[in-house]
Amino acid sequence: MASRNVLLIFKSDIMYRPVIYRLARDFDLIFNILEAKILPRKEGRILLELRGEEDLIDRGIRFLEEHKVVVELLSDKVWKEEELCVHCGACTGLCPTAALYVNQPDMKVVFDVQKCVACGMCGLVCPFGAMKDIRLFDPFAEGRVAGE
Secondary structure, X not given: OEEEEEEEEEEOOOOOOOOOHXXXXXXXXEEEEEEEEEEOOOXXXXXXXXXXXXXXXXXXXXXXXXXXXXXXXXXXXXXXXXXXXXXXXXXXXXXXXXXXXEEOOOOEEEEOOOOOOOOOHHHHHOOOOOEEEXXXXXXXXXXXXXXX
């Protein structure tokens, strides 16, 4: 069974359409809502973990996009700048999903993007700015292109 974390963005003209339940009904996908924010009459953002067969996940994502839902892969949104990381481990203590951990015996900090839920804690605590993320739940993000 494959797993993918995605950010779904519902613009104001589609945010009240019931499309997520169809991922389970029509594509046999298991979904877990990791975080959600709704700005009434503006935008809805949902961080969703999708689990199922790889081809069904792809078909489910295409379905969402066909219904005007913006789908962004979380693995494209958060990354670790290896050259900035000094492997102090400060980020590992705050990571709620153990996406950041110290690999033993080399004592290097490892980032598993598949476990990341983009909470932003690592970026706040890293004294060297090694963890990079795009704020997923910026209330002023509507209309902006990712990375601006």
